[in-house]
Structure formats: structure tokens, C-alpha cells
Amino acid sequence: MIFGFGKSRDNDDDDEDEDDEEEVDLVNFQGALNGRSADLAANARLVQAALLPTREMITDALERRAEMIRLEIKGEKAQTALSVDGMPFAGSRMPKQQATAVIQMLKILSGLDAKLKGKHQVGGVKAEFNEIKYELTTEIAPQADGTERLTVRIRNMKHKLDTPQELGFTDASRAMIRQLTSNRHGIIVSCGPVGSGVTTTLYALIRGIDVYLYSIYSIADPGSRELINIKLFEVNEGDDIETSIGRMMREEADVVLVKPIRDADTTKQLMNVADRITVMSEMTAKDAANGIWQLAEWSGNRELASTVIDAAYSTKLIRILCTSCREAFRPNPKLLEKVGLPPETKVLYRKGEPMVDEKTGEEDPPCEKCDGIGYYGRVAMIETIVVSDSLRKLIASGGTADQIKVAARSEGCLTFHKDGLRLVAEGKTSLEELQRVFKA
Numbered sequence: 216m217i218f219g220f221g222k223s224r225d226n227d228d229d230d231e232d233e234d235d236e237e238e239v240d241l242v243n244f245q246g247a248l249n250g251r252s253a254d255l256a257a258n259a260r261l262v263q264a265a266l267l268p269t270r271e272m273i274t275d276a277l278e279r280r281a282e283m284i285r286l287e288i289k290g291e292k293a294q295t296a297l298s299v300d301g302m303p304f305a306g307s308r309m310p311k312q313q314a315t316a317v318i319q320m321l322k323i324l325s326g327l328d329a330k331l332k333g334k335h336q337v338g339g340v341k342a343e344f345n346e347i348k349y350e351l352t353t354e355i356a357p358q359a360d361g362t363e364r365l366t367v368r369i370r371n372m373k374h375k376l377d378t379p380q381e382l383g384f385t386d387a388s389r390a391m392i393r394q395l396t397s398n399r400h401g402i403i404v405s406c407g408p409v410g411s412g413v414t415t416t417l418y419a420l421i422r423g424i425d426v427y428l429y430s431i432y433s434i435a436d437p438g439s440r441e442l443i444n445i446k447l448f449e450v451n452e453g454d455d456i457e458t459s460i461g462r463m464m465r466e467e468a469d470v471v472l473v474k475p476i477r478d479a480d481t482t483k484q485l486m487n488v489a490d491r492i493t494v495m496s497e498m499t500a501k502d503a504a505n506g507i508w509q510l511a512e513w514s515g516n517r518e519l520a521s522t523v524i525d526a527a528y529s530t531k532l533i534r535i536l537c538t539s540c541r542e543a544f545r546p547n548p549k550l551l552e553k554v555g556l557p558p559e560t561k562v563l564y565r566k567g568e569p570m571v572d573e574k575t576g577e578e579d580p581p582c583e584k585c586d587g588i589g590y591y592g593r594v595a596m597i598e599t600i601v602v603s604d605s606l607r608k609l610i611a612s613g614g615t616a617d618q619i620k621v622a623a624r625s626e627g628c629l630t631f632h633k634d635g636l637r638l639v640a641e642g643k644t645s646l647e648e649l650q651r652v653f654k655a
């Protein structure tokens with residue numbers, strides 16, 4: 216514990232009469248992600264004014280399971296907004312002066328330049344709360360009115376959605392990943408819009424490979440991700456990707472993880488080697504079918520592309536019903552038919568509504584687990600296109616993304632819709648949530 220300014224709020228309080236107040240633990244900060252040590256002594260006045268409110272703001276967000284906090288100054292006031300499982304919630308308010316101090320405090324804790332104003336900066340700080348470790352990424356963005364906006368992204372190091380299982384891949388999907396990565400062949404790509412978890416999906420796929428049987432090499436930047444049993448390969452200066460992969464193949468690599476694919480040049484180089492090694496990467500594309508189409512476009516050689524693209528994945532996160540307060544109901548046959556669930560489905564679940572006391576007419580207190588939100592955590596819906604022989608023909612003949620999508624669907628590929636309905640049938644999520652995600 217580096218910034219051990221007392222473990223609880225009580226220690227920071229004076230002798231005020233607050234015996235009735237429950238003792239609340241606060242988050243502890245454990246050093247900047249970039250290793251820069253925070254000079255708290257030189258900023259004693261700021262620490263005095265801002266460390267406690269900073270810890271309180273972060274604690275509130277962690278207690279509410281937020282993945283993001285945004286602090287914005289509007290006039291003389293400041294407002295925090297939280298994102299919990301992708302949904303917006305209002306956080307605490309504070310005066311402008313305090314918000315400015317909190318932003319400065321987080322700059323120092325995150326290893327950023329506190330004196331620098333009006334410049335975009337990104338840093339981060341390690342934290343611990345209730346025996347769970349977190350990584351907070353802090354982003355400072357200058358605003359037109361001269362203030363700064365703070366965004367803190369929170370990564371729970373215990374629940375990271377790291378493995379295929381955590382992300383929501385079924386046994387069958389996991390078996391498919393193992394099969395696809397077992398034959399030193401083909402490009403497997405994780406596709407999606409920016410910020411949709413493309414990298415998370417890619418690393419979950421990598422985690423799905425049997426590392427005891429196959430050697431995995433990486434020339435991608437893993438960020439803060441922990442890579443287990445993956446060899447980080449040093450690229451020689453001046454070597455292009457094809458040359459580097461050639462060197463890895465001489466070292467008996469089975470699978471290579473490369474940087475995100477963004478252009479035709481990279482695509483062409485990867486396609487030249489993908490008949491002898493499994494290449495895994497990520498790219499920005501609307502969905503799996505668009506990813507495949509884009510790779511074929513960039514390759515400049517549809518015939519070759521059609522033989523080396525093996526699979527494309529895409530994921531969308533959906534909220535999980537809170538198991539403490541979800542409500543079971545018996546769906547009527549019309550509803551089942553309308554949404555496409557099997558007629559024999561006996562029970563579905565929906566978000567729990569607060570019970571109203573008949574005598575007093577007052578609502579019971581909200582569910583303790585989810586705080587009355589009705590949902591707790593998220594899981595991925597997964598879309599998978601495994602390129603079959605008939606899809607290869609379609610790709611070679613210049614099929615559009617839509618044609619690829621329709622053909623993949625008719626072959627029974629896993630679509631978002633199908634995977635989402637599975638989650639509804641399993642009681643993990645609700646039809647309302649499924650509808651919300653598709654509308655978004």
C-alpha cells in the first residue's frame with residue numbers, strides 16, 4: 216500500500232458524531248501504471264484537499280461495478296457520470312474547485328504531467344478495493360471552455376472476460392477454436408466496430424488454443440494483458456511481417472498473433488504465409504461477414520483469399536439478468552413463435568420489479584445484489600463464420616459481405632441473433648435486453 220491514508224473513512228474523520236454511520240472502506244491507489252512515482256510531498260496541499268474526494272469518487276464507481284467514470288465541469292458545478300454494464304448512470308456532484316483538484320490528483324496518481332494543462336493525456340493507476348485489484352486508465356481531454364474532462368476506464372483484474380468461457384463461448388465453439396488453430400493454416404480474425412471488444416475477443420480466442428500442443432508467437436502489442444505460454448517475438452529492424460513470420464516458422468511456430476490488420480499491404484503479406492501457419496489478428500469491420508469481404512478486397516487476389524481465410528468472429532456484449540431478483544414466467548406459444556424460440560420452452564426470465572407493500576403502498580428496498588438495476592454483469596453474444604467450401608467459392612467469385620452473411624446463415628453459422636436467443640432460453644438474459652442490444 217503506497218498511499219495508505221487510512222483504510223476507512225472513519226480514520227479520516229475527526230471526532231464528529233458519526234457512530235451510526237456504517238464504516239466504509241475506500242479504494243487504495245497502488246502506483247501509476249507507467250511506474251512513475253507520485254510526488255505527494257511536493258503536492259501536500261493538493262493531497263490534503265483532493266485525495267479523499269478522489270478515493271470517494273472511485274470507491275462509489277467500484278461499488279456500483281462501473282466500467283467507466285466521466286467527470287465534467289459545467290459552469291461552477293461538476294457532475295460525474297458512470298457507465299455500468301454499458302448503461303449510463305448519474306454519479307456524484309461536486310463544486311468546480313473540487314473537481315479541478317480531483318482531476319489534478321488523478322493526473323499525479325496516474326503518472327501524468329500535472330502542470331500540463333490544455334493537452335490530451337492518457338495514463339493509469341493501479342488500485343485495490345475489497346481485495347480485488349483494478350487497473351484504472353485515466354484520460355484527460357481539454358475542453359473548449361478551458362476546463363478539462365476526466366475519463367477513468369476501470370478494468371477489474373479478477374473478472375476480465377479473458378478466457379473463452381468467461382466471454383461466453385459454448386463448449387462447441389471452444390472445440391471449434393481448438394480445431395481451427397491445430398493445422399498450421401489460415402487466417403482467423405476478430406472483427407467489430409471500434410470499442411466493441413475486438414481485442415478482448417481476439418485474446419479470448421488465443422486463450423482457447425491448446426498451448427501444450429501448439430507454440431504461439433506474438434508480434435502484437437499485448438498492452439497490459441498477461442500472455443501465458445506465448446512467445447513475444449523480437450522483430451528485426453527493417454523486416455516486414457512476411458519475413459518475420461518466415462523466421463518464426465523456422466522456429467516451429469504453429470500460430471502467430473499479429474497486429475491489427477488495417478491495409479492491403481499487410482493483408483497481402485499475411486496471405487502469402489497463411490497456407491503454412493495459423494495467423495490470428497483483429498480488424499475494424501461491421502461484423503464477421505464484412506471482415507471476410509474486406510480481407511478479400513485488400514488481398515487483390517480473391518482466389519488466394521478464398522483458400523486462406525478460415526474464420527471470422529465478432530462479439531456483442533449483452534447484460535446478464537441478476538440471479539437474485541430475476542422473475543420466471545411461462546411464455547405463451549405466440550411469443551415463442553414470434554421470437555423464434557422452440558415451442559417446448561417452458562420458462563423464461565425477465566428483470567425483477569420491486570415489490571410493493573400492500574399495506575403501506577411503498578416499494579420494498581431494491582435488490583441488494585444489483586441495486587435494483589435487474590442486471591448484473593455482461594456476457595458476449597458471439598457471431599462465428601467458419602469458411603466452408605461453398606463459402607470459399609463465394610469469396611473467390613467476388614461475393615459481397617451481404618451474400619457471405621446470407622450464405623453463412625443458411626449453413627447454420629452462429630449469428631448474434633441465434634446466440635442471443637440461446638442466452639434467453641438459458642435464462643441468462645431477457646428478451647427485452649436482447650431487443651435493446653439489437654436496437655442500439
Ligand SMILES: [Zn+2]
Pocket residue numbers: 537538539540541567582583584585586587588589590
Ligand atoms: Zn438483483
